[in-house]
Amino acid sequence: MGRFVIVNGIGDTVVAFRGALVRDLVARGHEVIVSTPRPVERRAEAIEDELRALGAQCVFAPLDRTGMNPFGELAVRRHYRALFERMRPDGVLATNPKPVWHALRAAREAGVPRRVGMITGLGHVFISESLKARLLRAVAVRLYRGALREATAVLFQNGADRREFERRGLVPAELECDVVAGSGVDLGLFPQRPVPPTAVYLMVARLLGDKGVREFVQAARLVREQRSDCRFRLVGWIDANPAAIHKDELEAWVREGVVEYGGRVDDVRPELAACSVFVLPSYREGCPKSTLEALATGRAVVTTDAPGCRETVERGVNGTLVPVGDSRALAEACLKFATDAALRERMGAASRALAERRFDVRAVNARIAVALGA
Numbered sequence: 001m002g003r004f005v006i007v008n009g010i011g012d013t014v015v016a017f018r019g020a021l022v023r024d025l026v027a028r029g030h031e032v033i034v035s036t037p038r039p040v041e042r043r044a045e046a047i048e049d050e051l052r053a054l055g056a057q058c059v060f061a062p063l064d065r066t067g068m069n070p071f072g073e074l075a076v077r078r079h080y081r082a083l084f085e086r087m088r089p090d091g092v093l094a095t096n097p098k099p100v101w102h103a104l105r106a107a108r109e110a111g112v113p114r115r116v117g118m119i120t121g122l123g124h125v126f127i128s129e130s131l132k133a134r135l136l137r138a139v140a141v142r143l144y145r146g147a148l149r150e151a152t153a154v155l156f157q158n159g160a161d162r163r164e165f166e167r168r169g170l171v172p173a174e175l176e177c178d179v180v181a182g183s184g185v186d187l188g189l190f191p192q193r194p195v196p197p198t199a200v201y202l203m204v205a206r207l208l209g210d211k212g213v214r215e216f217v218q219a220a221r222l223v224r225e226q227r228s229d230c231r232f233r234l235v236g237w238i239d240a241n242p243a244a245i246h247k248d249e250l251e252a253w254v255r256e257g258v259v260e261y262g263g264r265v266d267d268v269r270p271e272l273a274a275c276s277v278f279v280l281p282s283y284r285e286g287c288p289k290s291t292l293e294a295l296a297t298g299r300a301v302v303t304t305d306a307p308g309c310r311e312t313v314e315r316g317v318n319g320t321l322v323p324v325g326d327s328r329a330l331a332e333a334c335l336k337f338a339t340d341a342a343l344r345e346r347m348g349a350a351s352r353a354l355a356e357r358r359f360d361v362r363a364v365n366a367r368i369a370v371a372l373g374a
Helices: 014-027 044-054 070-087 097-109 131-149 159-167 213-226 247-256 269-274 289-297 327-338 341-358 361-372
Strands: 003-007 031-037 056-061 091-095 114-119 153-156 176-179 200-204 231-235 260-263 277-280 300-304 319-322
Touching: 003 014, 003 070, 014 031, 014 044, 014 091, 014 361, 031 070, 044 056, 056 070, 070 097, 091 097, 091 361, 097 114, 097 131, 114 159, 114 361, 153 159, 153 361, 159 176, 176 361, 200 213, 200 269, 200 289, 213 231, 213 327, 247 260, 269 289, 277 289, 277 327, 289 300, 289 341, 300 327, 300 341, 319 327, 327 341
Parallel strands: 003 031, 003 091, 031 056, 091 114, 114 153, 153 176, 200 231, 200 277, 231 260, 277 300, 300 319
Antiparallel strands: none
16 A cells, blocks of 8 residues: 655644544555654654554654744755655645645655645735735745645645635646545544533634634623623633734733633543534634534534635524624624523534534545545
């Protein structure tokens, strides 16, 4: 059978996002190597052990996700090329921006026959209009254009990102393109759970401004002015990102009592089981895995009418869409669920049905396998 390398950009979440793909490729009889940066919040040995248990080899890369040192970037590319020349894989899947920028070119130089880039969302530099973001966006566009010339296929997680890349001329005409349902969700690992009788609103995300964390907190204030019995829980961690929430800001919210903070959790399932509505006011996503896990658990969803987010909601069926950045509209949407347990139940069941129909990780992995020639 074949040998494949999965190149990931975030060490802490590599198993959560790519573990099911590793499992499915190994089940097909393939050898799998996962290249990832060392984790920040978790022990490196734990990541190695989890990947080994799935049947994969782990190789840590010297990648700094937010660094801009050109010598460091060259070192990363050399690392990937040496890895591919040593492993001689049949295919490489690069996910997250820097792996796409560096690993695809290194794979072509090393003679890897199948080189697949996955665009997992357009982050802060494509969302913000600050001078720094606009300058970094120009650099990112050049890097994407060069990288996709080296690819044999590219996978997008929503149609809006594909159209944005095509508008900017980043996708060569001959390149194989597909839009997949994000990273999918393991419906067995995330079974449907009963909806609690009380109104508990949960947001799970890296604590970035672009995720809509401040809008979530302001909506919680507005809702709790009318319904003090409603609870708002925030779960996640402060990320090394220019859009990150400040620790002092988070601590002030907790002291105020407007939100409960659950910190970073390795297993989000207890949090999802304890909530009755899932909220993600993000400005833009690829296809948010946290929301897919909420769908599978059977939770109504309130999210933004933004690329990547709107794909997870059928209006009036399993949830509500609100404008980006509008905390008042977010609060109004949350209030509709506050006193209507039947609505939470009905939309939660519809969310599970949507997860089964559209976001099953096995179907997503099958399409990735086709792109890889696996």
